[in-house]
Amino acid sequence: MSRKIIIIAVCCLLVFAVWSLQSRSVTLYEESFEGGFLKGDIIKNSKELVLNGGINGEGEWNKSIDTLPGKLAWEWEGKDTGDFQFWLRFSFNNHKSLYYVADGSKNPPYEGEYYMDEEGRRRFSPASVISGITTGKVERDIYEDYGACCGSADELKITGIAVGMASDNDQNELKIYNIKIFN
């Protein structure tokens, strides 16, 4: 083996080592649907939320969390068969909220968050809505989405997560799982 080839091989190995160190993601949060508040027809089924359908089946699940934003991934399944609603909401430490609404889904029945400010006044913070998210496996960047339609993401923390589902077709099983925030 010539000296030149060895040097090139060493350089390649070094580049690979650096790339290997940098390319691994760190999971900040992973949702197992333990805890939180569940209402309506949604059921927890081994680390996934499922709406089994049935006429006018609908439900919501929400939970307080505390994590930094980052990249975001989840998987959801279901079809728009008419009266279809499927969304994922993240709430932030500044009363903002960001909805991801599935392709064909009706909108969540909320326009934003009402809260009391430090002076005891009732305030309203409108939510931002990103629609047209295809079902299947989804990857987003919360920093990017927040920066595009909410504002500066500095000092931002995620304080809540919620899922809403509705379907009027008992053959239409809606499910969401593998919700992860990572960087």
Next chain:
Amino acid sequence: MKKWILLILILVIFSGCVAQPKVENQQNENETIAPIASNESGVKEIAIDSVIFTRTGIAIKTTDAISQATVTISGNGTIIRKNLEGTTSSFSHDIQWIPDTRYDIEIVSKEGTISLSAYSPSRASPLLIGEVKLEDITPENISQGWSNVKGSVKFSPNGKIIALGSDDGFIRIYDLQGNQAWEKKIAGNITTLAFSLDSRQLFVGERSQDANIYSFDTSSGEEKWKYGAAQVLGTDVKYPPAISRIKVTDNSMYVVASRYLKKHQYSLVSRIYRFDLAGNLQWKMPPTNNYLLSINWLDVSKDGQTIVYATGDWTNSLGTDATIYSIDQDARQQWSYSIKPLKPYFTSASIWQGIAVSDDSITALTSDGRAYLFSNANVSKTDSYEWKANIGTPIEVTKIPIYAYGDSAIIAGENVLYLTGYTFPAYYPNKAPMEHPNATSLIAYDKQGNFSWNYKLEGYSRGISISRDNKYVALAVGKNILTKDASSHGVYVLDLERKGGASSKLEWVYQTEGVAIASDISPEGKYIAAIEAPLKLESGEIIGEHRMIILT
């Protein structure tokens, strides 16, 4: 050499071990994220990344660039088709969408066909479409009651370009994506910007020893003319005169120039000018001598027939009234009305940016918080106003009178809007023990004098901008020197046609980390440009940055 190779191999293996995904929260499962789905041939499939319903349309982003695309949006019985030029991954359709309505979207491009549907929400979302980093500046200071960061931003009347003026004398022109067309530097601090109605000239006012008004060609940046207001106003090295307002009509422009001196006591000097658009001085008001009072603002009716302004004493030391003047375009006085000082709290009265005219009405908001509405036809007969409201006038808290500074006023259709500033003690050396209930607020009345709503902004806003159809109001909100709450900084948009109270009218808020110091809305209401400036907190930490953002 073999030792080196062995060492590198160990390093590679070790790096793989230490870089395993780790859970920083309460979870413990590790999994790397799979790549974006590919089709059977291994070619990446293009899909919709996002659909955002903005105030004036639907913005669509695809996961990868598409070319030669035709986008069709159908909903609510209408079909809109648009051909996209070139290659792009972000585009928008102008459409007045109806809330909670299904819109089907089909994109046919060289790369394939994408179809999906989306329901419009009840409220629009903001969308950042441009960002321009600006030069480093000394940050705003949360502990100071005054502002040391200034800037101006203005859309052209045709809605196609944005002018930006900075306190250090830079004038810049941008397109709607934030691409700079040209840049100029003048000697003074830029205080105000205005376009000619045909968008071909940009007028710039400055604070300097010359107090120049400049005209620039908007396409080339060439200086067409300038006029030094100091030649009749006088000047001073320490207290230079300034142009505080330029208002343009189809054939002329009206300018407010003023200065003050502080030696043993304050003295004030001000004047109104009318120019034609070629820079020829038509008249000065007063014709021979300057006002020895302050003038900060003027407004002109849409038909150009009525010009209103007010003299006063913002120093609260000269013992004078605030006097509102209505004149015609030839400087003939139609009427005047004097507002007495609000005693015992103030010795003088003044009006900051709180004077505005519509075709039939004139409103004034005094700095001490009194709002008036006049009928242009009735004042000369009755010598009185139609109605008056106390908006920010002093209230006593623990025997200390506090008031909300009266900042700006506009008449928008049937709405009369007032913008208030910080809470101040009436008068120094006291300190305000709490916020005035109406401080840093946008307050609406109808033209009959009935209170409509009050939106609490939490931070200081330096002016109201409104779309040509009086539908959308945009406000840049900055620091609050009393609460020091930085979470309220940002750009606020209200829809005046939306039914309900102030919260109902709030369309969206786009937050900025630093203070939002200026904003403007494009005439058709589609775009909003705003300037953010960094802010120094009490801890010494500096948050935010100096930049211009363009939103839709």
